[in-house]
Amino acid sequence: MTKLSSLLLAGALVAGAATQTFTGVITDSMCGKDHTMMKVSPDAKCVQQCAKSGSKYALFDGKNVYVLSDQKTPEQFAGQKVKVTGTLYEKTKILKVDSISAEGQSMPDMPGMGDPQSGHKH
Numbered sequence: 001m002t003k004l005s006s007l008l009l010a011g012a013l014v015a016g017a018a019t020q021t022f023t024g025v026i027t028d029s030m031c032g033k034d035h036t037m038m039k040v041s042p043d044a045k046c047v048q049q050c051a052k053s054g055s056k057y058a059l060f061d062g063k064n065v066y067v068l069s070d071q072k073t074p075e076q077f078a079g080q081k082v083k084v085t086g087t088l089y090e091k092t093k094i095l096k097v098d099s100i101s102a103e104g105q106s107m108p109d110m111p112g113m114g115d116p117q118s119g120h121k122h
Helices: 002-015 043-052 073-077
Strands: 019-028 057-060 065-068 081-089 094-102
Touching (some): 019 043
Parallel strands (some): 065 094
Antiparallel strands (some): 019 057, 019 081, 081 094
C-alpha cells in the first residue's frame, strides 16, 4: 500500500503547478501590452501611475498578461524586460513570484554592483 500512496503523491505533484521562469516586460493589469490609451509616456511611468491608481503589476510575455503576486518588487522594474521565477496558476492567470531580475542578470540589481559587462578597472 505504501507504494500506491507514493505513486498517488507523485502524480499529484506532477499535476500541480511547478516553478518556472518567465521572460517578459513588467506592465500593469489595466494597460497590459498597450499603454497608448493612457497617453502617459514613457511606458514605465504609465505602469507606475496605473499601479498607484489600483491596477496590479503584471508580466506581459508577448502573448499573455499575468498578474504578479508580489506587488512591491515589480515597481523598480516597471516597463523593463525581466525574468520572473515562480508558479503560474493557469485558472486565475496569477504568477506567484519567487524572484524577479532584469533580463540578463542572475539576481536583482544591487546598489553599487554596476554593469557586469563593464568589467573591473584598475
